[in-house]
Amino acid sequence: MAYWSPYDNNGGTCVAIAGSEYCVIAADTRLSTGYSILTREHTKMCQLSDKCVLASSGFQADIRALQKNLDARHQIYQHQHNKKMSCPAMAQLLSNTLYYKRFFPYYAFNVLGGLDNEGKGCVFTYDAVGSYERVGYSSQGTGQQLLMPVLDNQLQSASPLLLPSKESATPLSESEAVDLIMDIFASATERDIYTGDAVEIVVVNADGIRREVADLRKD
């Protein structure tokens, strides 16, 4: 009856919002297994380059392996091409890396955020096997079903399938987006048992990368 599984879900939620000149990526810091908490201070973010941040929720071991893989590939790229990877390039690389393990996937639900080649905010959202899409905002993880409808309501970004193509980045200002993130995580924490403790918010803009941590309910 009880059968050993190679996967475990360590819970948590990630969100990213793209603005016209910034990108906000946020994730809670709780790590759990089953109904227990493993730690309240665990980061789900990985800074892949100076304009690109990856937030992943799911199985922590697979996430770490994925992050290390991408980091190594990025270093090789820098040596071969004498430049850092752009966010869209990293997005494609992540997709290929995930699909490479199509028949034993990384149990990682990813959101990649950063600035594109023109300095505009970009968010890429993924499934576990690498299907990806550039969007104006996204959420992944245990709180996804609670947060997506709220984000849709507040941000209502244009579908990328529209022609002529419309701007998918939100017109909100950076501080408004950060406030929205705080409110949203507070809501997710109320109802999702795997989300809480603290939210780590990373803002990528032309000046660089800024990180702040805000407390959430710990129950």
Add this chain to the structure above:
Amino acid sequence: MEIDSHIGCAMSGLTADARTLVEHARVETQNHRFSYNEPMKVESMTQALCDLALRFGEGDDESMSRPFGVSLLIAGHDENGPCLYHTDPSGTFWQCNGKAIGSGSEGADTSLQEHYSKDMTLEEAETLALSTLKQVMEEKVTPNNVDIAKVAPTYHLYSPSEVEAVIARL
């Protein structure tokens, strides 16, 4: 020959060998687009080609018993603007502003050095290239015995009528 939409090349020497190199270059650029969703830098592609020039003897399957006997002129346009590279069988490559390769290359090189300037227009460059070629060719320059291609900023091989138009300006 076209390597990618933003890179083209010209060959001199054992042109049969060149086809293997061009094929390898095409695969490399497409791999890069597949992996990174962006065009490959011209210098990186040239480096990848030159790596192959050194590896001719490695591996059991497709190893050659001799180096590739061909020099290439790689012309491309990437985020650093238009650029030209020259490769030779040793696997070395140089970046140039103007270069001629092949049997008449010495005379052509000197002529290019005299007339080249950094702010030439495309038309001036076409005329210079063709007139330099004319000097070292024995037969008359016609649309049937010369090929012109440009990368500005995408690769385009001239049709016979376009070549005719350049010849008319000589």
